[in-house]
Amino acid sequence: xxxxxxxxxxxxxxxxxxxxxxxxxxxxxxxxxxxxxxxxxxxxxxxxxxxxxxxxxxxxxxxxxxxxxxxxxxxxxxxxxxxxxxxxxxxxxxxxxxxxxxxxxxxxxxxxxxxxxxxxxxxxxxxxxxxxxxxxxxxxxxxxxxxxxxxxxxxxxxxxxxxxxxxxxxxxxxxxxxxxxxxxxxxxxxxxxxxxxxxxxxxxxxxxxxxxxxxxxxxxxxxxxxxxxxxxxxxxxxxxxxxxxxxxxxx
Amino acid sequence: xxxxxxxxxxxxxxxxxxxxxxxxxxxxxxxxxxxxxxxxxxxxxxxxxxxxxxxxxxxxxxxxxxxxxxxxxxxxxxxxxxxxxxxxxxxxxxxxxxxxxxxxxxxxxxxxxxxxxxxxxxxxxxxxxxxxxxxxxxxxxxxxxxxxxxxxxxxxxxxxxxxxxxxxxxxxxxxxxxxxxxxxxxxxxxxxxxxxxxxxxxxxxxxxxxxxxxxxxxxxxxxxxxxxxxxxxxxxxxxxxxxxxxxxxxxxxxxxxxxxxxxxxxxxxxxxxxxxxxxxxxxxxxxxxxxxxxxxxxxxxxxxxxxxxxxxxxxxxxxxxxxxxxxxxxxxxxxx
Numbered sequence: 157x158x159x160x161x162x163x164x165x166x167x168x169x170x171x172x173x174x175x176x177x178x179x180x181x182x183x184x185x186x187x188x189x190x191x192x193x194x195x196x197x198x199x200x201x202x203x204x205x206x207x208x209x210x211x212x213x214x215x216x217x218x219x220x221x222x223x224x225x226x227x228x229x230x231x232x233x234x235x236x237x238x239x240x241x242x243x244x245x246x247x248x249x250x251x252x253x254x255x256x257x258x259x260x261x262x263x264x265x266x267x268x269x270x271x272x273x274x275x276x277x278x279x280x281x282x283x284x285x286x287x288x289x290x291x292x293x294x295x296x297x298x299x300x301x302x303x304x305x306x307x308x309x310x311x312x313x314x315x316x317x318x319x320x321x322x323x324x325x326x327x328x329x330x331x332x333x334x335x336x337x338x339x340x341x342x343x344x345x346x347x348x349x350x351x352x353x354x355x356x357x358x359x360x361x362x363x364x365x366x367x368x369x370x371x372x373x374x375x376x377x378x379x380x381x382x383x384x385x386x387x388x389x390x391x392x393x394x395x396x397x398x399x400x401x402x403x404x405x406x407x
Numbered sequence: 408x409x410x411x412x413x414x415x416x417x418x419x420x421x422x423x424x425x426x427x428x429x430x431x432x433x434x435x436x437x438x439x440x441x442x443x444x445x446x447x448x449x450x451x452x453x454x455x456x457x458x459x460x461x462x463x464x465x466x467x468x469x470x471x472x473x474x475x476x477x478x479x480x481x482x483x484x485x486x487x488x489x490x491x492x493x494x495x496x497x498x499x500x501x502x503x504x505x506x507x508x509x510x511x512x513x514x515x516x517x518x519x520x521x522x523x524x525x526x527x528x529x530x531x532x533x534x535x536x537x538x539x540x541x542x543x544x545x546x547x548x549x550x551x552x553x554x555x556x557x558x559x560x561x562x563x564x565x566x567x568x569x570x571x572x573x574x575x576x577x578x579x580x581x582x583x584x585x586x587x588x589x590x591x592x593x594x595x596x597x598x599x600x601x602x603x604x605x606x607x608x609x610x611x612x613x614x615x616x617x618x619x620x621x622x623x624x625x626x627x628x629x630x631x632x633x634x635x636x637x638x639x640x641x642x643x644x645x646x647x648x649x650x651x652x653x654x655x656x657x658x659x660x661x662x663x664x665x666x667x668x669x670x671x672x673x674x675x676x677x678x679x680x681x682x683x684x685x686x687x688x689x690x691x692x693x694x695x696x697x698x699x700x701x702x703x704x705x706x707x708x709x710x711x712x713x714x715x716x717x718x719x720x721x722x723x724x725x726x727x728x729x730x731x732x733x734x735x736x737x738x739x740x741x742x743x
Contacts, residue, residue, distance in 0.1 A: 209631045233637030240635075244628035245490050248683040260625050260636035266686060267621030313636075 158185040161220055161349035162206070162236065162317040168214030169198070169205035176202050176373045177214070183366075185316070185347035188339060190354050190364035192384075194394055197371045199353040200241065203321045206351060207238035220316055233261040237315035239306050239323055244294075251297060251305045252290040255281055258309040280312035281305075284338050300331035307338065318342065320352040324359070332356065336363045357405070361385045369393050415687055418680050422694040426472060429701035433468035434460060436705070438713040462598065470597040470605065471704040471718075472697040474662050475672070477609045477654040479696020480616055482669020483688065484651035487623055488644065489547070492733050493557060495669030496536070496655035500563030502664035504539025505532035505656050506590060507567040507574070513586060514578040525604040525660070532656035539563055540652055592663040592719030594704050601661055612653050613693055619646060620685040627683060665700070666719045667726025672696040674729055699725070 163182035168174045176198030183189045191199045204210045206217055208224065217224040219235050227235070237258070246254060258280070259273040269277075281287040284304045289297060294305065303323055310318060320339075324332040336359060342348045354360040360367065360381070367384040369377040371393055377384065384390075391401050435446050441456045449456030450465070482495040496502045512531040516523050539560075546559050575586050588595070616623075622643045626633040634640050658665060673688070676695035680687055703721040710716060 204631075207631075207635055209634050228637075229634075229639055230637035233635065238635045240631060242629050242631045244632055246628065247492075248677060248681060253684070254628075257625060257628060257632070257636065260621070260638075263621065265618070265621065267624055268686075 158347060159221075160218075161185050162319075162351065163218045164202075164206065164215065165218065166215035167202070167205065167212060167217060169201045169210060170213055171201075171210070174213050174373070176370065179215070179368075179370075179375055181366075181368055181375075181378065183317070183349040183351055185349050186343050187365045188343050188350040188352065188363060190352055190360040190367050191370055192354060192357065192360055192367060192393070193370040193376075198373045199370050200321050202370065203238070203319050203351065203353055204240060207236070207240060207319045208232060209238075209240070230261045233313065233315075235315055236317045236319065237310035237313035238319040238321075239303075239310045240319075240321040243302075244306075246294040249294045250290065251286060251292050251294050251301075252277065252281070254294045254305055255286075255308045255312055258312040261313065276314065277308075277312045280308040283311060283341075284308045285334070300327045300335075303327060303331070303335060304338075307335070311342065315348065317349040317351070320350070322353050322355060325355060332359060339363065357385065357390065411682070415680060415682075419691065419694075422676075422679075422691060422698065425698045426694050426701070429698050429705065430468050430472055432705055433471065433701055433708075434464050436709060437464055438708070438715075466597050466599045466602045467594045467704070468701065469602050470661060471594050471701045473602070473605050473609045474594070474658045474665075475668060475700025476613065476693035476697040477605075478658050478665060478668040478700065479672035479676075479692045480613055480689065481651045481654035481658070482696075483673040483692045484616065484647045484654075485669070486673060487627055487685075488647045488651070489556070490627075490629065492674055492737075493554075493670055493730055495667070496651065496658075497564070497664060497666045497669060498557050498730075499539070499543050499560035500567060501536045501539045501543070501560075501652065501655055502659050502666075503564035503567035503571070504537075504542075505535035505659035506664045507571045508532060508535030508538070509660055510571045510574045510586060510590065514574050517578055525601055528660040529604075529608065529653075529657055532660040533653055535567075536652040536656045536659070537648075539567065540648060544648070588717075589663040591717035592665040592722075593707075593715075593717055594662050594700075595715065597661055605657055605661060608657050609654065612650055612657070613689075615646075616650055617686075617689050619643070619650075620689055623647075623685040623689075627685070662718070664719065666723045667730060668696055668699055668703075668722050670733070671722075671726035671729040672699045674733055675699075 160182045164179050167179040168177045179202055181189060193199055205212050224232060256269060256277045259269060259277060262273060263269060281290060284307050286301060286304050286308055289301055324335050327335060339350055343350050364381055367379060367381055368375055369384060376393065377389060387401060387406060435443060439459055445454055445456045446460060448454035449460035485494040485496065485499065486492050508531045509528060542563060543560055547556055550556055571590060578586060622638045625636045625638045626643055630640055672695040673692045676691045677683060677688065680691055703725060704718050707716040707718045707721045
């Protein structure tokens with residue numbers, strides 16, 4: 157059994173006042189945890205707090221055995237990388253420039269890249285298949301390419317844990333599958349702990365090792381895909397009438 | 408990489424050459440018709456032109472270069488802070504805030520009959536800059552759109568200018584002449600003592616900016632990205648605010664409010680270098696701002712010699728179209 161790399165203990169998160177409360181889970185190296193649930197339920201708020209963009213309002217986030225809030229920011233960035241829904245301001249930046257910004261926690265005072273930083277960035281780009289885009293303007297690439305470049309940025313940060321907020325929304329099915337395949341390889345081959353929110357239930361079922369249902373600001377259920385992706389659980393989670401569920405989701 | 412490096416080196420060489428050229432033109436031309444050799448002799452410390460060169464032209468030329476650089480960097484920092492290329496000390500009302508506090512201090516000092524040190528002028532301008540910037544930051548919490556923020560900044564600018572006019576109305580006649588010229592923005596009348604002060608403050612602040620190149624580089628992507636990279640965002644924002652306020656305060660204290668350099672110069676330099684990498688942009692912005700201001704001052708001094716234009720009028724003529732161009736391009740790109 158590998159170690160728990162990221163966990164939440166009774167986490168409360170929100171903007172000033174809590175939007176989600178009492179979120180608890182733990183993810184081991186090599187595992188993928190999927191957060192599913194209706195819009196506005198609190199998935200993004202939870203992920204932003206895990207990523208350190210929002211201050212927690214209660215409970216703890218533990219990264220590699222240490223309280224995230226007590227870790228120096230740079231140390232934290234070496235252990236956890238995130239890819240949330242914000243688009244970066246990327247004026248006059250190539251895709252390579254964008255990926256290389258992932259090396260921030262490792263570079264010196266002026267942020268100059270060592271040969272090893274360059275190599276790590278190149279390798280991350282090759283892993284996600286965007287090495288051909290290296291010199292292209294980041295603002296000019298397609299949605300699918302942009303998401304993969306941002307994933308390469310997170311990968312070259314060489315984190316132990318990866319937090320992603322709806323990374324596959326707006327991608328066509330081929331790009332969705334390619335993206336999820338990379339996530340699986342990251343977890344399987346490199347032992348990265350992945351926490352990802354998704355709206356595509358069919359894909360979440362096949363990607364995740366475990367699933368967390370988030371609704372109305374709390375975790376309503378947690379379990380394996382086999383336990384979660386059943387008619388009663390999904391219908392309750394999304395308030396789906398039986399007829400709609402049967403027509404569009406049921407077997 | 409090497410291609411980009413070579414391109415950068417060429418761009419920097421061009422900027423440095425242009426800065427030297429502007430400095431030379433400002434020293435060797437002017438309303439007093441001094442032949443080149445006389446002027447050169449004056450610069451070396453001899454001949455009848457010595458006084459004009461050392462007491463009038465050289466301090467003014469150096470001030471234009473240094474303060475232009477300071478304005479441009481101040482604008483660059485504000486653009487980084489607000490993630491928007493049309494932010495600048497003038498349009499956000501920061502220069503006008505500084506103008507108001509300096510005018511108040513000047514009239515107060517004149518009424519009790521004392522002179523003012525450079526330090527107290529910069530201090531007053533810094534306080535005014537921080538007040539305006541603080542107000543803008545408060546508004547920015549409620550208003551997400553930068554275009555609205557700029558409108559608020561322009562309004563703050565008008566209010567401060569009106570208040571300055573009222574303060575000037577209460578000043579004695581002899582002081583008003585000085586104050587009026589200064590309130591329009593001008594490099595005239597700057598002496599070597601003032602240049603000595605700015606030659607310490609401006610390079611020191613600029614060096615601090617350069618030392619922050621790495622976190623600025625992460626922050627330019629967005630606050631969330633910076634936080635995720637391990638930047639202490641609150642600290643960085645405080646540093647950006649303080650340094651941009653100090654740089655623009657230094658300009659306003661010595662030369663009054665000067666328009667649009669803070670937006671136009673960084674934009675032109677970004678286009679020239681083709682990068683948004685701070686380590687290259689910060690020194691280039693400084694040089695670009697210096698060149699822009701020097702060239703505009705050259706025009707202000709010589710276009711209708713012997714009468715002189717306000718340098719802010721000239722910078723507006725060349726700077727405002729750049730701002731319009733930026734907004735049109737962003738509109739086409741779909742993001743403002």
